[in-house]
Amino acid sequence: MPTVRLTVSDGDAEVRARVLALDLADDVTENAGAAVVDADLVVLAVPVGAMGAVAAEIAGELSPGAVVSDVGSVKEKVLNALMAALPGVIVIPAHPVAGTEKSGPDAGFASLFTGRWCILTPPAEVEAWQTERLADFWRLLGAKVETMDAAHHDRVLAVTSHLPHLIAYSIVGTASDLETVTQGEVIKFSAGGFRDFTRIAASDPVMWRDVFLNNREAVLETLGRFTEDLTALQRAIRWGEGDTLEALFTRTREIRRGIIDEGQDIDTADFGRPH
């Protein structure tokens, strides 16, 4: 493996101190521009709504031939923002579909990307070998790589990530606002299923605000489908249609089996939580 030198940039002095204490990087800079001097690869890891501004900050310091990528959860708007801020630069957006509800320098760990997918959404003008080089970078981190169109990425992730987060945030909000059931009761009896939703509803508020603001169309479309299906289920409950309910509840087991077979979750009961 070639020698790699890693520079991290963060505007917050406490975060920079933590990055150094955890030995996450060779160098740490306050200024984003200073961090990209001489870099072959620049990876932006900021909320998707901040990508354009950060790209503009580094534009003047990039070396010729440098590749600019990112890890944002939305791709079409980010691709457009990066291309607009960095004319003539090789831009290859990326999204590692991995992470937890925690953020900040202490939330990372070495095996975070192992066996997870990283999606690359190169624009048409990027040459295949450039994309392949970035793919190899992610493979070295343990990820599997898939390439697709940015707009398709946004439709896929609207289903597998954005809608689940929206629904989790929403149900947790609803549960804490009821008159007939106290918040204390919701907390005490959360092991009945509710606590599963609170994990992703504890994710970073700014990151998720930006996701919804920047993938509006796909999220609203998927949400429309979901509420249609939920309305049908509501009707089945109201009219006591047991067969409809049982048929859906049987069908949904298959997709979990697929996820376990594909290595994207474990088969241990209750996510292996200790009891």
Next chain:
Amino acid sequence: MPTVRLTVSDGDAEVRARVLALDLADDVTENAGAAVVDADLVVLAVPVGAMGAVAAEIAGELSPGAVVSDVGSVKEKVLNALMAALPGVIVIPAHPVAGTEKSGPDAGFASLFTGRWCILTPPAEVEAWQTERLADFWRLLGAKVETMDAAHHDRVLAVTSHLPHLIAYSIVGTASDLETVTQGEVIKFSAGGFRDFTRIAASDPVMWRDVFLNNREAVLETLGRFTEDLTALQRAIRWGEGDTLEALFTRTREIRRGIIDEGQDIDTADFGRPH
């Protein structure tokens, strides 16, 4: 501790053989009536819609003074069914708020109830010492005990368990039915949040059909509140109201902190799933 003798009854020969192989009981019977002869405490553990019929089956074999309880996820309809089938019998419904997405004799484990709440919903005519005796039984299994009115139980569990399951089943159904995103893509990129929902959507279809059929009013009411709140969120996304989104996403973190402080979930990232 007094000597306890445990008899299990199940209509399925394979299940009975498994119960014996796992040494879960002293005796195993095919016939429910045979199992309750001389029993001090009878616990019905069948889908809530089957409680009345099983109670009728055992009615003639109960000893005088025997207490009949259950573990059903719905309480008002079950209480009514048991009281109707067992006139003159001491009926104290119970619901241990614990369990996983798995069922059958292999799904149990010794620490399942440790630190979890068990809710008792005794009717007015049951004497306090009788309820306390059942509470002690559950405490010996490691549970904490709370007593409440059956109707209130059903409203609380509609929020902390039934609505989460309904929504999980619904979103998993929606995700497997889209035209623009394949089921293979949903499975591959499920680590973005979706996979969390598939756990509870893999729960037993008959058990959950019966829950919704027997707690219809409370589920529909809570579902109404949820869809109202989700509609407001949808509107905030459509109109780009970032502050509304961020405020909700910040508020929802607190309830998770409460759940962790109360020992109902772990604070380890991603439920401690291996990466």
